[in-house]
Amino acid sequence: MKPSNKLNITVLLLVVCIAGFAVWHNREPKAEAVFGQQDESPMKVGPKAGLLAPSFTLQGTDGTTYVVDGPREKAVIVNFWASWCDPCKLEAPELNAMATKYKDVLDIYGINVSSQDYKPNAERFIKKYGLVFPVMFDMKDEVYSKYNGAVFPTNVLIDKNGVISEIILGVISPEELEEKIIKLTES
Structure with a gap:
């Protein structure tokens, strides 16, 4: 087997393992009782569907301060990415298209996780893909x-x-992303 094929297989296995861990880590807890109610109202904050999004404030590359903290005029997608991430490269053009198409009802905030990236590479990524949505550095x-x-x-x-x-977690098809955006912006 060629060394490049071995590297591709190794990278693929690593991505699958990381994605599996992420899914396991963020899994739903089992219901404690058949008729009991779970204590997860939208008043609770946490990184899970059905809970209020954890708040944050970051300055964008355009100098504007962006905030996620409770109710807002538009729905928002917070996109965490890194410049070395091949799936991030695949989805960047689609996120651009969605940001433009749904600009009246949706904000997209790109957050480069700079602690796991090299900022100059991230800046080159932003220019290369011509990101039209606000980008921040975490x-x-x-x-x-x-x-x-x-x-x-x-x-x-x-x-x-x-x-x-x-x-x-990871990339989904453009059609699937658009379906999710439509559902998100209709609520």
Whole structure:
């Protein structure tokens, strides 16, 4: 087997293992009683669907301060990425298209997890893909850790009420992403 094929297989296995760990780490707890109610109201904050999104404030590369903290005018997708991440490269053009197409009802915030990247490479990534949505740098892994980040890319879909609708680990098809955006922006 060629060395490049071995490397590709190794990288693929590593990505699958990381994604598996991330899914296991963010799994839903089992119901404690058949008729009992789970104590997970939208008043609770946490990195899980159905809970209020953990709040954060970061300055974008455009100098504007961006905030996720409760109700807002538009739904938002928080996209955690790294410049070395091949799936992030695949989804960047699609996120650009969605940001433009749904700009009246959706914000997309790109957050480079700079603690796991090299900022000059991230800046080149932004230019190469011509990102049209706001991009921020999470220099100390503070925001990514609030969302239990474990894999790149991670997309957190947050409705207008500030409640997490879904957390997407890895890349999904453009059609699937658009379906999720339509559902998110209709609520």
